Amino acid sequence: MDKVITIHQPDFLPWTGFFHRWMVSDLLIILDDVQFIRRGWHHRDKIKTAQGVKWLTVPVKKKGRYFDTINRIEINDAEDWKKSHLNQIRSAYGKAPRFHVLFPQLQKIYSKPWRYLMDLNLAMLKFIADQLDIRVPFCMASDFSIALKGTEKLLALVQAVQGRAYLTGLGARDYLKEYLFQAQAIPVIWSPYTCPDYPQLHHGFAPYLSILDALMMLPPRKIKRLCSGDTDHAQMHA
Known part of the structure; x- marks a missing residue:
């Protein structure tokens, strides 16, 4: 059987597509040793x-740290961001079906004294994985100390763990040099995942939210169906 590897940066409370790729792979490599993107998803997501x-x-320290890797980014505690987050979550989801189950865990x-964004993000990912019973293992890219960039780094990581196929999202078509994988007889699997709609609060459906939204609205078994890519919307609403 092919060992399918997916690689993803450690985003903060990411969308269901992140967990889809984690669930359907054999190993997740968390790409923690690449440059932090200031206006990206590493320290924020949508509710x-x-x-x-x-x-x-999550506010982070930026001055003089433009080229820092994700695992070196420190949280800026000059802002009372924890209280702000919890207030926003309570206001947005206080009437959600699973609010009273999830909010105390959040x-x-x-409540913990987080210094590095990476540690907070990992704690959130583990929390969600526990909720969804995701048992696919993960490891950190920084553990391999691969001093390459771009596709060359991704390929080297897949080879380092004896991967036989690489799973990635369609957005990677803009930059991935697929021919480098082909030259090593490692197929690239392009995931066409889109999140099916599901019941939400506050009128209508908004796509591409943090998985926190679905966690508040649906039991874990239905979120696993969402993450599987099942497009049977009727079952989401059953």
């Missing part, structure tokens, strides 16, 4: 509120 879709953002995570 749905009564005022529309809003960002939930409070425990937020």
